[in-house]
Amino acid sequence: MSQMQTVEKALREMILGLEVGPGERLTERWIESRFGASRTPVRAALLRLETEGLICRDGRGWTVSPINLAELEQIAVYREAVEVAAVRLTSALAERNAVDVIEAMLDSCDTTTPREEWHRVGMDFHIELARLSGNEFLFRAVRDAMTRLSRARWLEVRDEAALGRAWSEHHAILAAVRAGDADAAAERLSAHIVGSRDRLVTSLHNDRRGLRARGFAVVAA
Amino acid sequence: MSQMQTVEKALREMILGLEVGPGERLTERWIESRFGASRTPVRAALLRLETEGLICRDGRGWTVSPINLAELEQIAVYREAVEVAAVRLTSALAERNAVDVIEAMLDSCDTTTPREEWHRVGMDFHIELARLSGNEFLFRAVRDAMTRLSRARWLEVRDEAALGRAWSEHHAILAAVRAGDADAAAERLSAHIVGSRDRLVTSLHNDRRGLRARGFAVVAA
DNA sequence: GATACCATTTTGGGATACCAAGTTGGTATC
DNA sequence: GATACCAACTTGGTATCCCAAAATGGTATC
Numbered sequence: 065m066s067q068m069q070t071v072e073k074a075l076r077e078m079i080l081g082l083e084v085g086p087g088e089r090l091t092e093r094w095i096e097s098r099f100g101a102s103r104t105p106v107r108a109a110l111l112r113l114e115t116e117g118l119i120c121r122d123g124r125g126w127t128v129s130p131i132n133l134a135e136l137e138q139i140a141v142y143r144e145a146v147e148v149a150a151v152r153l154t155s156a157l158a159e160r161n162a163v164d165v166i167e168a169m170l171d172s173c174d175t176t177t178p179r180e181e182w183h184r185v186g187m188d189f190h191i192e193l194a195r196l197s198g199n200e201f202l203f204r205a206v207r208d209a210m211t212r213l214s215r216a217r218w219l220e221v222r223d224e225a226a227l228g229r230a231w232s233e234h235h236a237i238l239a240a241v242r243a244g245d246a247d248a249a250a251e252r253l254s255a256h257i258v259g260s261r262d263r264l265v266t267s268l269h270n271d272r273r274g275l276r277a278r279g280f281a282v283v284a285a
Numbered sequence: 286m287s288q289m290q291t292v293e294k295a296l297r298e299m300i301l302g303l304e305v306g307p308g309e310r311l312t313e314r315w316i317e318s319r320f321g322a323s324r325t326p327v328r329a330a331l332l333r334l335e336t337e338g339l340i341c342r343d344g345r346g347w348t349v350s351p352i353n354l355a356e357l358e359q360i361a362v363y364r365e366a367v368e369v370a371a372v373r374l375t376s377a378l379a380e381r382n383a384v385d386v387i388e389a390m391l392d393s394c395d396t397t398t399p400r401e402e403w404h405r406v407g408m409d410f411h412i413e414l415a416r417l418s419g420n421e422f423l424f425r426a427v428r429d430a431m432t433r434l435s436r437a438r439w440l441e442v443r444d445e446a447a448l449g450r451a452w453s454e455h456h457a458i459l460a461a462v463r464a465g466d467a468d469a470a471a472e473r474l475s476a477h478i479v480g481s482r483d484r485l486v487t488s489l490h491n492d493r494r495g496l497r498a499r500g501f502a503v504v505a506a
Numbered sequence: 507g508a509t510a511c512c513a514t515t516t517t518g519g520g521a522t523a524c525c526a527a528g529t530t531g532g533t534a535t536c
Numbered sequence: 537g538a539t540a541c542c543a544a545c546t547t548g549g550t551a552t553c554c555c556a557a558a559a560t561g562g563t564a565t566c
Contacts, residue, residue, distance in 0.1 A: 102551045108332055115336045142422035145370035201363035323521045
């Protein structure tokens with residue numbers, strides 16, 4: 065793999081894994097030495113990550129994007145539009161057996177599954193469901209939105225009950241899709257997204273002192 | 286303005302203006318000499334334009350993205366999802382006087398207006414309408430989709446009647462928004478997008494021989 | 507002790523040099 | 537004349553160098 069892709073991938077994982085905190089300054093020189101690459105691939109990686117919204121310009125330099133509560137709310141509205149459109153398309157397909165794969169993914173999680181895995185599966189559920197629509201643009205929109213939400217969702221304080229609720233909501237959505245009931249699927253997905261958004265924003269809002277104490281920039285809604 | 290932004294802007298305009306045709310190969314060295322910049326800003330511009338979908342990798346090199354009829358259809362579905370969501374938000378706003386600005390933009394076009402201007406206004410109508418929603422993600426989605434559609438729409442064979450129909454459909458949408466009738470606005474916008482898509486794809490499909498004769502790569506749906 | 511000012515350092519933007527891989531064109535051989 | 541092979545060139549990827557501007561830190565002044 066080229067250095068360009070290596071740096072991009074490694075830096076993205078550092079950001080998503082909160083190894084570099086939201087709001088932290090990044091210098092091209094630091095990334096250079098950190099990954100043993102020169103500035104050209106570093107530049108390319110920074111430009112890509114900027115379009116993904118994971119980093120942003122800060123005057124002349126670069127900053128890991130802060131957690132922005134207002135942005136999280138806007139993303140939820142955007143997600144609702146694109147995910148509902150995608151799930152309606154999928155529900156109308158003649159061949160919908162691919163939902164089985166997603167169902168199996170959900171069922172691969174149980175009480176012994178590490179939290180990290182729950183987190184990944186929770187994201188992939190939405191991404192893979194959008195992929196089934198066959199519409200590349202809806203798929204990319206969902207994938208990019210989930211990438212932007214990833215850090216915030218990881219910081220969210222979630223108890224067992226919340227994880228279980230999300231799990232059963234996901235299953236209910238799949239059931240409606242399998243039955244070809246586009247309206248029910250849309251309705252359940254919509255409610256799921258809105259509910260997730262509310263819990264997410266509330267959780268981060270309540271925790272914002274603690275998050276800031278950990279050095280994470282959290283800007284208010 | 287930095288060279289980076291200069292090259293990016295100039296090259297984007299060359300592509301959108303079809304000065305470099307869809308499917309044409311691009312070399313970094315050519316762009317370098319064409320704009321008198323070095324490879325660093327050229328690289329940055331290429332990476333940005335790639336994320337916009339205007340150019341794509343072709344093995345080791347770069348190619349101006351071909352006109353892809355299947356992609357145009359998918360974009361229409363994507364647009365419908367995000368534009369309808371945006372117009373519903375806007376219709377629900379308490380303060381909707383900003384539609385006047387858009388209406389004035391439409392009315393600035395008459396029979397003496399050059400085709401180029403009609404084209405730009407037709408795009409900006411959708412972009413500015415989405416901006417009014419206040420949702421940054423819906424706005425960007427519409428803007429990016431219109432950028433991707435820009436070349437295809439420019440190549441579309443449109444008669445006076447088609448331009449007039451689009452103009453009155455735009456007005457009808459604004460009227461519904463001003464009245465706060467979200468359902469009517471959504472319905473009219475939806476029909477407008479679907480109709481536009483059909484006429485666009487049909488026109489390009491019928492013209493594909495002529496387009497290829499002009500050296501433009503057009504891939505089928 | 508606070509502040510205004512200046513020298514130094516750091517930083518990102520740009521230019522250039524170098525390299526490996528892939529392409530091309532020509533030549534020698536059959 | 538067709539084809540296999542090789543050398544020269546082209547191209548994108550990478551490393552490094554230079555520069556202007558901005559941040560930094562220390563010092564002198566009030």
